Amino acid sequence: NAGVTQTPKFQVLKTGQSMTLQCAQDMNHNSMYWYRQDPGMGLRLIYYSASEGTTDKGEVPNGYNVSRLNKREFSLRLESAAPSQTSVYFCASSPRTGGNTIYFGEGSWLTVV
């Protein structure tokens, strides 16, 4: 059972470089999410997509863009990486927003130097 798959698992970027984190789910879920996790701050929502064709800002959207490519895939793009974006990124999905269990990918470790 694949569930939520995100790539790459590890990435080192130089300040100013761009990159895209890819996420795909095979559970036919409508809603998808991107979180970042930093020590002592728990998980913070960056962007989410309630359904195919829609995206909305979360708690910390600055410096990021997202694309809901289709129902399965939700990508996160860093246009000009900054050291403050060094973090662990988690993609997640749920059948729909509100009152549903959210399933998480295994995380992507990003370091910006």
Place this chain on the structure above:
Amino acid sequence: SQELEQSPQSLIVQEGKNLTINCTSSKTLYGLYWYKQKYGEGLIFLMMLQKGGEEKSHEKITAKLDEKKQQSSLHITASQPSHAGIYLCGADNTGKLIFGQGTTLQVKP
């Protein structure tokens, strides 16, 4: 905006001891989730509580949502090294899930 505060932030217990982690919300909770995370891994869903007074158990872990629906507690009975990890509470906030800062649990053999 809604905020979740977990306490304690970290906890070290001796194997076999009981422990409790609390999650307090700044607003009424309409769905409280507990997740566990092992270092370097993703989040594993433990349980979801929706009704005030609701209590659920999974193996030796019990979670309860208080009657006023602004606090949840997670209780582990007879802790084991396998219980070690980071416990996060999450809450529905207008359709999206927000999280507390997490509680790191170490269990000493």
